[in-house]
Amino acid sequence: MTDLKSRLLIAALAATTALTAAPALAEGTLTVAQRQDPANWDPVDTFLVAWGSVASNIYDGLVRRDENLDLQPGLAESWEVLDEGMRIRFKLREGVQFHNGEPFNAEAVKYTFDRLLGEVGGAGPQQSNYTTIYRVEVVDATTVDFHMAQPDPVILTKLSGYGAMIVPPQYIEENGQEHFDMNPVGTGPFKFVSYEQGARIELEANAEYFEGAPELHGLVFRFIREDATRLAELQSGGVDLVTDVAFSAVPTIEAADNAGIVAVAGPSIYSLALKTKDAVTEDVRVRRALNMAVDKQALIDAFLAGRGSPIASLQGELSFGHDPELEGYPFDPQQAMALLEEAGVAPGTEMTIDYRAGNSTFNEVAQALTGFFAAVGLNVGLNPVEDGVFLNEIVPQGRTNEMYQFSWGGWTFDFDNTAYLTYHEGEKWNPYGTSDEMNALLDEQRQSPDQELREEILQKVAQLAHEEAYHIPLYNEETVYAVADRVEGFVPAPDKRLRLTDVSVAE
Amino acid sequence: MQPARGIAPRAGTSPPEADLPILSFILKRVIQAGFVLVAVTLFVSFAIRLTGDPAVMMLRESANVTPEDLARIREGLGLNRPFLVQYGDFIGGLLTGELGNSFFRGAIAPLISGALGATLLLALTSLAVSLLISVPLGIYAATHRGSFGDQLVRVLSLAGLSFPNFWLGIMLVLIFSVTLRWLPPSGFTGPQSLIMPAVTIGVILTSTNLRIVRTTMLDVLSSQFIMVARAKGLSQTAVIYKHALRNSSIALVTYLGLQFGSLMGGLVVVELVFNWPGMGTLAIEAIAQRDYPILQTVISILAVLIVAVNLLVDLTYMLLDPRIRLE
Numbered sequence: 001m002t003d004l005k006s007r008l009l010i011a012a013l014a015a016t017t018a019l020t021a022a023p024a025l026a027e028g029t030l031t032v033a034q035r036q037d038p039a040n041w042d043p044v045d046t047f048l049v050a051w052g053s054v055a056s057n058i059y060d061g062l063v064r065r066d067e068n069l070d071l072q073p074g075l076a077e078s079w080e081v082l083d084e085g086m087r088i089r090f091k092l093r094e095g096v097q098f099h100n101g102e103p104f105n106a107e108a109v110k111y112t113f114d115r116l117l118g119e120v121g122g123a124g125p126q127q128s129n130y131t132t133i134y135r136v137e138v139v140d141a142t143t144v145d146f147h148m149a150q151p152d153p154v155i156l157t158k159l160s161g162y163g164a165m166i167v168p169p170q171y172i173e174e175n176g177q178e179h180f181d182m183n184p185v186g187t188g189p190f191k192f193v194s195y196e197q198g199a200r201i202e203l204e205a206n207a208e209y210f211e212g213a214p215e216l217h218g219l220v221f222r223f224i225r226e227d228a229t230r231l232a233e234l235q236s237g238g239v240d241l242v243t244d245v246a247f248s249a250v251p252t253i254e255a256a257d258n259a260g261i262v263a264v265a266g267p268s269i270y271s272l273a274l275k276t277k278d279a280v281t282e283d284v285r286v287r288r289a290l291n292m293a294v295d296k297q298a299l300i301d302a303f304l305a306g307r308g309s310p311i312a313s314l315q316g317e318l319s320f321g322h323d324p325e326l327e328g329y330p331f332d333p334q335q336a337m338a339l340l341e342e343a344g345v346a347p348g349t350e351m352t353i354d355y356r357a358g359n360s361t362f363n364e365v366a367q368a369l370t371g372f373f374a375a376v377g378l379n380v381g382l383n384p385v386e387d388g389v390f391l392n393e394i395v396p397q398g399r400t401n402e403m404y405q406f407s408w409g410g411w412t413f414d415f416d417n418t419a420y421l422t423y424h425e426g427e428k429w430n431p432y433g434t435s436d437e438m439n440a441l442l443d444e445q446r447q448s449p450d451q452e453l454r455e456e457i458l459q460k461v462a463q464l465a466h467e468e469a470y471h472i473p474l475y476n477e478e479t480v481y482a483v484a485d486r487v488e489g490f491v492p493a494p495d496k497r498l499r500l501t502d503v504s505v506a507e
Numbered sequence: 508m509q510p511a512r513g514i515a516p517r518a519g520t521s522p523p524e525a526d527l528p529i530l531s532f533i534l535k536r537v538i539q540a541g542f543v544l545v546a547v548t549l550f551v552s553f554a555i556r557l558t559g560d561p562a563v564m565m566l567r568e569s570a571n572v573t574p575e576d577l578a579r580i581r582e583g584l585g586l587n588r589p590f591l592v593q594y595g596d597f598i599g600g601l602l603t604g605e606l607g608n609s610f611f612r613g614a615i616a617p618l619i620s621g622a623l624g625a626t627l628l629l630a631l632t633s634l635a636v637s638l639l640i641s642v643p644l645g646i647y648a649a650t651h652r653g654s655f656g657d658q659l660v661r662v663l664s665l666a667g668l669s670f671p672n673f674w675l676g677i678m679l680v681l682i683f684s685v686t687l688r689w690l691p692p693s694g695f696t697g698p699q700s701l702i703m704p705a706v707t708i709g710v711i712l713t714s715t716n717l718r719i720v721r722t723t724m725l726d727v728l729s730s731q732f733i734m735v736a737r738a739k740g741l742s743q744t745a746v747i748y749k750h751a752l753r754n755s756s757i758a759l760v761t762y763l764g765l766q767f768g769s770l771m772g773g774l775v776v777v778e779l780v781f782n783w784p785g786m787g788t789l790a791i792e793a794i795a796q797r798d799y800p801i802l803q804t805v806i807s808i809l810a811v812l813i814v815a816v817n818l819l820v821d822l823t824y825m826l827l828d829p830r831i832r833l834e
Contacts, residue, residue: 037792039609039611039612039613039792040611040612040613045611047565047566047567122579122580122583123579123580123583123584124565124580124583125565125566125580127576127579128566128573128576178608178613178614181613182613196784197612197613197617197618197621198618198622198784198788198789198792199694199695199782199784200694222694223782224693224694224782225779225782225788225791225792226693226779226780226782228677228680228780229680229692229693229780229781229782232680232681232684232685232692232693233684233692233693235684235685236684236685236688236691236692237688238684238691238692238693387795388558388559388564388795388797389558389559391559391563391564391567392559392560392563392564393559396563
């Protein structure tokens with residue numbers, strides 16, 4: 001993390017020194033190019049990072065996470081957890097207005113959560129994140145109580161999430177849901193101006209923003225699906241900031257004369273899950289051997305342009321529950337071969353890796369992995385699968401081969417998010433089951449409001465998963481941005497939300 | 508004198524009831540097209556429902572997904588209704604122009620009208636570029652057979668055919684946007700945005716069209732009626748443009764009709780490279796999200812277009828060669 005911070009600082013300094021001659025102008029417009037158009041700006045209808053990068057500038061939640069992932073007051077000035085986690089009282093900020101002039105108050109908070117937890121939210125993907133909230137009660141115009149159905153240790157973090165962004169009641173009621181989908185109104189630092197589906201959304205500074213007007217006058221997001229095209233736009237001066245930069249493009253941008261790279265540790269981890277039933281990988285010795293066959297750092301250097309770190313469990317360093325003491329299996333092909341022999345796996349045994357074909361970096365990683373496995377005498381083939389088929393048909397139905405890709409970006413940065421999903425009975429990413437002990441640990445931490453205890457249990461979960469070698473944890477990716485030299489003050493947050501209040505551009 | 512190639516079965520005597528041959532022909536073809544479209548839409552609607560569940564796609568990044576969550580979303584999207592009911596709704600919408608809503612992106616009609624306009628603009632411009640280059644060059648090559656110019660044209664057309672269009676597109680972007688900064692690399696901001704995508708598709712079309720024009724021109728030029736025309740003392744220009752070109756265009760028109768389907772396919776890739784806001788880009792997004800309503804509509808409209816273009820090709824035969832009678 002220190003290394004990362006210093007790198008960020010250097011990047012920021014480099015950008016600043018390049019531009020010391022030009023004064024910072026509050027009038028500029030910044031253009032961002034990102035791959036995907038979320039196509040719907042209603043907070044309850046989305047799970048896309050592409051939504052968060054844009055809409056974090058339009059909406060606010062009661063709380064907000066800063067670039068160190070610490071919770072900060074948002075539309076709530078303060079909060080208090082009461083009744084052993086069964087009630088949370090929020091004191092709201094006064095004098096805030098939505099972009100349409102409608103006042104923000106306790107009624108707006110209640111409306112937002114009634115909507116999220118009711119029929120409208122039910123047709124979208126966000127509701128399932130907030131079902132621990134029983135109801136929201138208006139105490140007075142600036143006070144609300146959240147009554148919980150059960151204590152939820154991660155709820156405050158979740159209240160900074162997409163689905164909990166506060167929406168304007170009157171505006172939605174008067175104009176209808178469909179209008180709101182395409183014409184978002186929030187309380188955030190930028191106001192919506194126009195939206196052209198598949199092409200661009202334009203925002204302008206909210207001069208009345210409660211934390212002060214942003215440094216930019218205008219903010220434009222362009223949606224450009226093709227990686228090479230986004231970078232061509234940056235190099236030809238059409239855009240200032242590119243998200244979703246492919247690792248293979250990093251050297252090109254580093255060599256460009258008008259742009260550079262800014263990277264930050266991200267939530268995304270990559271691993272190979274191992275089939276623990278009806279396969280040669282049923283034997284834990286085989287799973288451990290497979291772990292020892294892989295040189296993770298070599299993968300990072302070769303395919304991630306060095307922008308990643310090896311992991312021992314399915315989480316990065318920033319994750320709550322990360323245990324710095326836990327060491328991954330060493331890269332030791334000799335030991336791997338010995339273990340395979342002990343388990344009676346003959347040299348030349350065939351196995352297959354299923355993986356998502358859409359990710360060009362992982363395609364290369366998967367090919368390299370077959371090489372590592374070949375070096376310990378295994379004959380491993382590749383089975384690239386289209387995303388939808390992989391997520392619908394292959395994994396949840398338990399139709400995988402011996403090894404299959406598991407990659408996840410738990411935006412809460414709480415190991416519960418990933419661990420429950422991959423190790424608990426009946427979960428989508430756990431088609432072959434783990435153990436009763438594992439299920440009990442996961443349930444226990446979920447019901448506990450005691451964060452220290454939770455951390456201890458989550459570390460135990462990671463330890464157990466390591467011993468059983470359910471996965472080959474590979475690496476935690478950095479998120480890479482390509483940034484034009486004229487951009488100043490860009491410090492990305494690890495959760496991929498681009499809140500661009502402090503960024504400015506030189507004309 | 509031989510009948511025009513490729514359409515011999517159509518040449519013949521008029522059917523007795525053919526007082527309004529064109530109208531009855533069109534009517535027949537429209538009815539046929541109806542069957543084709545029912546088959547296409549039924550197949551597409553059915554097939555995409557086999558490829559994955561939009562509810563799962565929607566919740567793929569959510570950690571705590573219960574079967575109830577999935578059921579609730581399916582119900583919200585209307586996916587729990589029987590297939591034929593869903594299909595009926597879709598067809599009814601198509602016929603009445605009420606295209607309804609996408610699963611994720613609001614009303615479909617404005618999306619389609621924008622995308623269809625952009626795609627047709629690109630397709631027609633590419634076609635125009637291609638014809639403007641391929642017809643004169645093809646004629647030149649045919650009338651100067653074996654010359655250095657003819658050889659050069661043939662080599663160039665072979666080279667054009669060999670470029671994968673995505674590669675050509677990226678090369679154009681590197682040269683004209685990144686290095687020279689003359690043209691915008693992507694999107695649609697004005698006529699200058701049209702140049703690179705139209706040239707990318709135009710080059711591929713030109714290469715094949717050129718070969719067709721040259722070959723059929725050579726064929727026609729060696730036929731008896733040309734010799735007769737020349738014997739009558741007509742000028743070279745009149746022989747070529749009045750007689751030979753008209754007779755050789757039947758093959759070109761047939762080919763263009765057949766090519767239209769693959770042109771639409773090729774557009775998908777080129778639209779992606781240039782971030783062109785067309786039907787291809789729309790379809791790719793829809794496939795990734797399993798957005799059935801958009802995908803069904805896009806494919807149906809493309810099917811209608813292809814059927815319509817082929818009908819138009821048949822009608823064009825009559826203009827080009829009055830001896831052709833439609834059946």
